[in-house]
Amino acid sequence: MELIGLANYAVYMAIFIGIYAILALGLNIQWGFTGLFNAGIAGFFAVGAYVSAILTSADVANRIGGFDLPIVVGWIGAMVAAGLIAWPIGKICLRFRSDYLAIATIGIAEIIRLVVKSEGWMTGGARGVNNVPRPFGDLEYFQSQLAYMLMVFLILGIVYFLVERQIHAPWGRMMRAIRDNEAAAAAMGKNIERRRLEAFIFGAAIMGLGGALFAHFNRSITPEAVDPMVATFLIWIMLILGGSGNNRGAILGVAVVWIIWSMSEMITDQLPQEYAIKAKYMRVFIIGLMLQLVLRFRPEGILPEPQYTDETNKEKVQRGSPASDAPTT
Amino acid sequence: MLQVEGLTMNFGGFTAVNKCSFSIGAGTITGLVGPNGAGKTTLFNLIAGAFQPTSGKIRFQGKDVTKLSTDQLFHQGLVRTFQIPHEFHRLSALENLMMVPPAQKGETLLSNWLQFGAVKAQEKEVRARAWETLEFLELTQVAFERAGNLSGGQKKLLELGRTMMTDAKLVLLDEPAAGVNRTLLRKLEEKIEILNKERGFTFMLIEHDMEMIEKLCSPVICMAEGSVLIEGDFQTVRSDPRVLEAYLGEVAYGETA
Numbered sequence: 001m002e003l004i005g006l007a008n009y010a011v012y013m014a015i016f017i018g019i020y021a022i023l024a025l026g027l028n029i030q031w032g033f034t035g036l037f038n039a040g041i042a043g044f045f046a047v048g049a050y051v052s053a054i055l056t057s058a059d060v061a062n063r064i065g066g067f068d069l070p071i072v073v074g075w076i077g078a079m080v081a082a083g084l085i086a087w088p089i090g091k092i093c094l095r096f097r098s099d100y101l102a103i104a105t106i107g108i109a110e111i112i113r114l115v116v117k118s119e120g121w122m123t124g125g126a127r128g129v130n131n132v133p134r135p136f137g138d139l140e141y142f143q144s145q146l147a148y149m150l151m152v153f154l155i156l157g158i159v160y161f162l163v164e165r166q167i168h169a170p171w172g173r174m175m176r177a178i179r180d181n182e183a184a185a186a187a188m189g190k191n192i193e194r195r196r197l198e199a200f201i202f203g204a205a206i207m208g209l210g211g212a213l214f215a216h217f218n219r220s221i222t223p224e225a226v227d228p229m230v231a232t233f234l235i236w237i238m239l240i241l242g243g244s245g246n247n248r249g250a251i252l253g254v255a256v257v258w259i260i261w262s263m264s265e266m267i268t269d270q271l272p273q274e275y276a277i278k279a280k281y282m283r284v285f286i287i288g289l290m291l292q293l294v295l296r297f298r299p300e301g302i303l304p305e306p307q308y309t310d311e312t313n314k315e316k317v318q319r320g321s322p323a324s325d326a327p328t329t
Numbered sequence: 330m331l332q333v334e335g336l337t338m339n340f341g342g343f344t345a346v347n348k349c350s351f352s353i354g355a356g357t358i359t360g361l362v363g364p365n366g367a368g369k370t371t372l373f374n375l376i377a378g379a380f381q382p383t384s385g386k387i388r389f390q391g392k393d394v395t396k397l398s399t400d401q402l403f404h405q406g407l408v409r410t411f412q413i414p415h416e417f418h419r420l421s422a423l424e425n426l427m428m429v430p431p432a433q434k435g436e437t438l439l440s441n442w443l444q445f446g447a448v449k450a451q452e453k454e455v456r457a458r459a460w461e462t463l464e465f466l467e468l469t470q471v472a473f474e475r476a477g478n479l480s481g482g483q484k485k486l487l488e489l490g491r492t493m494m495t496d497a498k499l500v501l502l503d504e505p506a507a508g509v510n511r512t513l514l515r516k517l518e519e520k521i522e523i524l525n526k527e528r529g530f531t532f533m534l535i536e537h538d539m540e541m542i543e544k545l546c547s548p549v550i551c552m553a554e555g556s557v558l559i560e561g562d563f564q565t566v567r568s569d570p571r572v573l574e575a576y577l578g579e580v581a582y583g584e585t586a
Contacts, residue, residue, distance in 0.1 A: 162442065169448055170428070170435030170455075177417040177428045184415035187377065188491060189403030189431050202438065245419070309421045309473055 004142070011145045017258050018152035019213050023235050024242070024250040025156075025163050026206035032244035032305070033172060034199040035179035036094070037102040041207055042231035043109030046116055047085050048078035048208025049215035049225070053129040054122075056216075060131075063124050071135055075212045082208025083201045085112075090200040094193065109228060117223040128222030132215050152213055156251075159206060164247055166202075168308055175199055176245075176308075229284070234261065237287055241294050243301025252303055261287065330355040330531055331376070331407075331499055336385035338371055345371040347555035348385070353499070358525055358532040360546030362539075362566070364576050367552040369535045370412055373501050376533075377409040378402045389499070404431060406498035410491070412507065412535070414484035418477030422468055425476045425487055426459035427452075429494035462490045466520065482509040489520060493528070500524075502534035506541050518544055539567075551575070 023041060030036040052074035059066025069077075093104040116123045123129065136147035166172050178185040178192055186192050215221040234257065242253015264286060268279035294301065331353040338346040346368045353359050361369050374380045376387055378399040387395045389407055397405070417425050433455065434440050435448035463469045466486045471479055476487060485505055492500045505521070506514050518541055524530045536542050542549060542563060549566045551558045553575035559566055566572055 165445065166438060166441050169441040169445075170433040170452065171438060171441055173420065173424055173428050174436055176420055177425075180417035180419050181415045183379070183399075184411065184417065184491075185428075186379075186399040187403065187409050187411070187415070188429050189400045189495075190428075191400050198438065305419060307421055307473060307475070309423055 008142060008145065011142075011149050013258065013262055015145070015149045015152050015217060016262075017255050018149065018156045019210050019217070020235060020238065020258060021156050021251045021254045022159055022210035022213065023207050023231070024239050024254050025159055025247060026203040026210065027235055027239050028203075028244060028247060028250045029163060029166075029199055029206065030203035031239065032246070032250070033167060033175045033179065034196055035098065036196060036200055036203075037098040038105050038200070038203070039102040039232060039236070040089075040105030040107075040109030040112075041235050042226050042228040043105070043112040044082045044086065044204045044207035045211035045214070045231045046109075046112050046221075046226040048082045048211030049221040050116060050123055050129065050211075051081040051208070052078040052212035053132045053215045053221045057129055057132050060124070062120065063129075064122055065129070071133060071216060074216075075209060078208040078212035079205040080208075082211070083205040086201045086204030087197070090197045094196045094200060106228075106232075109232065113223060113226050113228075116226065123223075126223060128220055128225075129215070130220040132219050132221065134216050134219050137219070148217060152217075155209070155213065159209070160247055160251070163206070167247065172308065234287065237291050239301075240291065241301055243303040243305065245305030246301070246303045249301050249303030249305075253301065256302070257287070257290070260290070330390060331533075332386075332388040333372075333376065334386045334388070336372070336375055336387065337383045338368075338375055338380060339383040344555055346375060346382070349552070349555070349557050351550055351557055351560055353531065353533055355498075355531055356525070356529065357547065358521070358534065358545050360542040360549040360563070361533060361535045361552065362537070362542060362549060363552035363558070366554075367575075368555040369552055370503055372552070373409065373503055373535065377407065377501055403495070406496065407501070408492045408495055408497040408499070409501040410488040410503055410505065412503040414481065414488055416476035416479070416484050416487055418475060420476055421473045422476050422479065422483075422487055423456070423459055423463065423472045426462050426490050426494050427455050429491050430455055430458070431495070459494065462493050465493070466490050467516070482513040485509050486513070486517065486520075489517070489524075492530070493524065497530055499531045499533065502532060502536075504535050504537065506536055506538045514538070514541065521545060 023045060027038065027041060030038045054065045055067050055069045055077045056071050056074035057065055058068055089108055093101050096104055117126060134148070135151060136144045139147060174190055174195065178190060178195055182192055218225065238253040238257045239250050241257055242251065243249025261283065264283045268276055268283065271279055333352065334350050336346055336349040337344065349372060363369055375382045378397050378401065382395065386393060389405060394402060394405060417428065420428065434444070434451050441448055460469070463472050466489070468483060468486060468490070471483060476484065479487065485508070489505060505517055509517060521532060522545065525532060534546065547562050548560055549563050550560045551566050551572050558571050558575060559569050
């Protein structure tokens, strides 16, 4: 009995790790490779979650919906919608330099949250969208969870593959060049504005997919679920801790931070009521402290950005280059 | 090849470049000298499209290019380097060169997913060309080093290398010798000359190192306080009293590391 409970918990955690890893990969495209400070992840997450939920759920009074479309269509819709929303936002906000972009995107995510909360005809208001179909939902609880986990991992694998492909291709190289030195990239004929927009939309679409997977997993989506604390800032911490500019690092960071985050919840739940509430803030504090420690002692993250030139760069080590840093791969 | 007519740039009330007019012939290496603050780099920024001039016209190969942005000018064949090296510091030296060629197939998202074979084939060519350039610059030993870890002189060479990855017609070099040691400096001069003679690049370069100017440049343009003082060969410019006056109180020293 105890064992089953533990396994259940592990699978539950793994599903979230998978979903957040997809968000982190989206952010990695924007921040890790292009240097866009998007602090509005929750907004794109929400757009994806709601669009997919509305497209696939059954008809309900007082709200648009009842399209009852296949779930895959919902996911594609989520990505398209998140990308479409990102387009005008990027068009306007990408002219700002990093910190201003952060402020602008926080604002936009907040606008999206408020719209979702107040436009009941579209989103069901505070009650949200319920009865969202869930793949493998009619299986027994544990099997269903397990199947959903495998599906999330499969999708994560596909997303990882698609993103990695771009990063190793000239597109990724160009993006990293734009990130490192905008003026020089422009002097080398790259259209900075268009390319940054491309990366912004690409990342947003992936975030939308993450949102959709979240909505279908919970069978519902409510405004409370679009919490910037988790869906924006925790993702940022995951990426920075894991190693921005490194997709494997991003996924590792998600796993590490999420395990600590949810374990700490388990521990604080054991405490008596009056401490449990205080302990909640302790958790936030611990995450903040972790970020501080990482930024102080290992700003490049657990897995730093690798050299992408390609595999032949191993010869550098063989030739005994004077670079004294130990091989980190 | 390049005609500049009455180019003026106002920053607020300060006129950095004041009614500059000159032209540059194809195949030449034009030197741009003048005391600090004469407006040389601003003039470069205007020609390269980094700033829009307050007034005046820039014509490149007979076309009015005043309004074009830096990246558009690149595609016209006008390429620039920077006074302070603008390397892509987290990219390897090789990647710094590989990112340059325009319209690479792998720069579109879709072709990387759908036609990766073609992208890879083109990558091989680009890589070979970048490697050749590194060999020319004698930088192969740092090919896989992050560009940010290179020495100042190596970064300067890398800047020059980037212009070689293009089919540039006119290359603007902003103080290619600044912070470069003597030995490397001679090498740099050599490279510029080879590029001029064999690849047919037209150069315009800002430099404080008079030896380099003397060796490479003809004609030489001297600027002071935002305007063109005189244009002519090195000896004429050097002995002109107005030039001496402009430099007076300042020493035209070669910046050696």
